Amino acid sequence: MIEYANLSGTQAQRYLAELTDVLQGCVEEGASVGFIDAQEIQVMTRFWQQRIASITDGDSELIVARQHGRIVATVMMSCSAMPNGRHRAEISKLLVHPQARRQGIARELMQHAEQRARAQGKTLLVLDTRSGDVASELYRSLGWQVAGSIPFYAESTAGVLDATTFMYKVLA
Template identity: 35%
Template structure:
């Protein structure tokens, strides 16, 4: 399967919310460490996205969606709401690709687009974290992110047990601005 990927910012719309909630439930059920425990209900996932999409409408974050036709197959969030002494920084969060689309460049394309939007918003430093166990460290390292360290026993895995988190950063270069 090669997606005909279209990436665009997401806004609150019933179908978008439904697809985001389904992707979050699926990701958590598959063991994705994105801040939730399994089993995650569709209602709880939809409530999370309601809050995130509201924050996006206030300009606090940008939520990007990767679409293959009418199907949302991936998402990433660029958090722009930083403290006053960090106006140059943004955070990458909630990177998810539907399992059947993994390994086909969806996450890489979403990450590149988030980086471009960070630059457009005057950000020169990106930070992120990913689970030590089964996280996306390879993706971030191949995209030029620098490993800053690991915090052990940082969070519970969706199905139980502790995992660490790996911290990464990337300075956005002139060629990306």
């Protein structure tokens, strides 16, 4: 059984090792999630600590999926800090540990994030993803639209500069 939960900063801090494990597993599999070396555990841990501070400050939310009591997937939603962007949020770090894939977890996490955004009165969601990645198809199937792409945007774990696609979803 898979359970979904929105974690507070205090709760996320308690699960720091599990969050880092999910991120490391995704980087090891070549995911384009900002990191290029899966052995840089300290860098990944610092990343999560910064994100936890953002959660604690109320600027971001973290939704996780647990399987057998352990975190196996994440998605983050960050609200715009600027007054003219209060209506939008950015989706990031949709991560599913390789051992937990192909169970619909990513889809469910995205739907949870969308529900949270609606509950907060958000009318626009944005994200970026490596162009051609399998995630693009998931996002399209959930009603996301392509805004455009930028070539040579991010270095992959293989050392290649990949394009990124920016997407959006207008919430009714």
